[in-house]
Amino acid sequence: MNGFRHCSRILLILLTAIITTGCSSLKKRxxxxxxxxxxxxxxxxxxxxxxxxxxxxxxxxxxxxxxxxxxxxxxxxxxxxxxxSLKILGDSVPALKYISSGDTLFFSGTGNPSPFHPYFRDSSVVHLLKGFEHLVYVPAYFAEGRFGPGWAWEDFDSSFSPERSSFPLYGNVVRISIEGGLISEPFLFRDSILVSKHDRNRDEGRNYFYFDPDRRDTLEVPFITSDRLSLRLLGRALEKEIHLGDSFPAGEKKVFMGATPADSLYRRLMQESDNFIAEQLLMVSASALSDSLSPSxxxxxxxxxxxxxxxxxxxxxxxxxxxxxxxxxxxxxxxxxxxxxxxxxxxxxxxxxxxxxxxxxxxxxxxxxxxxxxxxxxxxxxxxxxxxxxxxxxxxxxxxxxxxxxxxxxxxxxxxxxxxxxxxxxxxxx
Incomplete structure (x- = not known):
């Protein structure tokens, strides 16, 4: 009799499971x-x-x-x-790799998008670099080009399509406005702006910009990047000359972390769908894996x-x-x-x-x-x-x-x- 009751309980459990599964399946269908x-x-x-x-x-x-x-x-x-970015970088984003030798600092970029970026206003690299008498910039290896594969060429002067670079500054975009006079950030481009109606915002092959005199909001235009331009922009911020070098001296490179929290970059990446931050984060991730800034x-x-x-x-x-x-x-x-x-x-x-x-x-x-x-x-x-x-x-x-x-x-x-x-x-x- 006890065996019968035991078998009955097992049968009841099985029937209940079948019915529940069937109901769940019917609900799903x-x-x-x-x-x-x-x-x-x-x-x-x-x-x-x-x-x-x-x-x-x-x-x-x-x-x-x-x-x-x-x-x-x-x-x-x-x-x-x-x-x-989360798997490779986690909650900290490198800004520079460097080796110091006496009063000289050799440094290279990691692709970090935040230095002087108008949204983050991160000037932490300046505080590090100002501590050395002599500065030598050694460009990081980046062979994949300033534009991604399959990008539309006609977007070269659109704010959503800044160039990729190993040491980006100001988001690789110049911001132009008229507020009691022509204003540009970075100021370096002030004399390269023509206030005139034009069908493009910038020349395709040079950093020459056009600003509509009837415009009242800020115009954001990607500029053409280069290692020498990065040195000029950074040198103006530091008020000192930076030399361009070919290689680092012997020794292990140290990593300087940027002041912008990783979550701030991730939030802008996703909420504002920031293309520039997206591209640069893949480069920083590559930098964390090797000395190459190759997004691939x-x-x-x-x-x-x-x-x-x-x-x-x-x-x-x-x-x-x-x-x-x-x-x-x-x-x-x-x-x-x-x-x-x-x-x-x-x-x-x-x-x-x-x-x-x-x-x-x-x-x-x-x-x-x-x-x-x-x-x-x-x-x-x-x-x-x-x-x-x-x-x-x-x-x-x-x-x-x-x-x-x-x-x-x-x-x-x-x-x-x-x-x-x-x-x-x-x-x-x-």
């Missing part, structure tokens, strides 16, 4: 069917769309529409750049180590996503988003990513009622809009999603409006 129907109703079949929705608590994929297909990710690329070194290292488990390996060519050569799948993006959540936690991630309806690139989109329910990175190029990140459901459950759209021929605002309908459906249905 119902969720998937409902969201897929809304996708169809919102005309997402008229262009190339990918959507993956994942429940990290249950390790369960709730929805997969072209989730393993490759898309142009635009600035969703910065999710991978953020992960790379840091990308390859992370893909081969921390991201070796990605099923569909991305084609990843720059840090910012300006290049259309980049190809990522929604599933690989979700994979990295889950790793970020596991390693840094919800509070940190929500403080770094743009918040729907509140800040950054999502300030005007995906608002909550009243709290934000979307914390995600957007990515925009012509005929491309992607959004990947974290979604808080009405039930309180946290989901990870990647929603990619390529090759549409209508205004991006319409795509965003219809995406918002889908994301709200997901929020309210699970």
């Amino acid at each position: 119902g969720f998937e069917k409902k969201v897929t129907r809304v996708l169809e109703m919102n005309r997402f079949g008229e262009h190339f769309t990918g959507l993956m929705v994942y429940d990290p608590a249950k390790a369960d994929t709730l929805l997969m529409v072209n989730g393993d297909k490759y898309f142009t990710p635009a600035s969703n690329t910065k999710i991978f750049t953020l992960f790379t 070194l840091s990308r390859d290292f992370v893909l081969e180590t921390y991201l070796s488990g990605i099923r569909y390996k991305p084609r990843w060519v720059d840090g910012s996503g300006l290049s259309r050569y980049n190809l990522f799948t929604p599933s690989s993006t979700v994979y990295v988003l889950e790793k970020l959540l596991e390693e840094k936690g919800k509070e940190w991630v929500f403080g770094i990513f743009p918040s729907g309806g509140r800040n950054g690139t999502l300030q005007e989109w995906f608002p909550g009622d009243p709290e934000s329910y979307i914390y995600a990175k957007s990515g925009t190029l012509g005929n491309t809009y992607c959004l990947s990140g974290y979604l808080i459901c009405a039930s309180g459950r946290l989901l990870i999603f990647s929603f990619m759209n390529n090759h549409y021929l209508e205004p991006t605002s319409r795509i965003k409006t219809r995406m918002q309908d889908i994301l709200e459906e997901i929020r309210d249905s699970y």
Whole structure:
């Protein structure tokens, strides 16, 4: 009799598990069917769309529409750049490598984007360099060029496309305004500005700038970088001459950390989608691995180590996503988003990513009622809009999603409006 009761209890447990699993499966199928129907109703079949929705608590994929297909990710690329920076740099970002010999300091840049940057105002390198009578700048090895692969050439004078360099200063951008007179930062370019209407902001091949006399806001224009220009800019700040050297003396290089907190760089990278910071962070990461500032070194290292488990390996060519050569799948993006959540936690991630309806690139989109329910990175190029990140459901459950759209021929605002309908459906249905 006792054996019968024992067998009955086991049978009851098995039946309960089967029923619960069946209900969960039915619920999942119902969720998937409902969201897929809304996708169809919102005309997402008229262009190339990918959507993956994942429940990290249950390790369960709730929805997969072209989730393993490759898309142009635009600035969703910065999710991978953020992960790379965290794994290699962590919470401190090197600003210089140096060796001192008597009253002489030999130094090179690491690609750190913060020195004299108008947002960070980091002048910590000046305090180090002023302590030495003689200064010798030794350019770091950087052979990949000032522009990333596949960048649009016509963006050379656009504020979102500064050049990459081993020792950037002022964000590699000159800021021009008229406030009782012509003002430029850095001041070095003051005599290279012509106040005149022109179809470009700068000559393509030289640092000669054009400022519309009717303009009332500040114009930001990338300048053409070079080692000698960096020395002139730095020399003016130090009020002393800096010599250009070929090599370091014998000895182990020391590392000087910048004053700008890493999280400040990461926050601007993600919330303002700062392309310059993205590119430079990959260079700093490479500098932490070797004496080369090659961005491909840091990308390859992370893909081969921390991201070796990605099923569909991305084609990843720059840090910012300006290049259309980049190809990522929604599933690989979700994979990295889950790793970020596991390693840094919800509070940190929500403080770094743009918040729907509140800040950054999502300030005007995906608002909550009243709290934000979307914390995600957007990515925009012509005929491309992607959004990947974290979604808080009405039930309180946290989901990870990647929603990619390529090759549409209508205004991006319409795509965003219809995406918002889908994301709200997901929020309210699970």
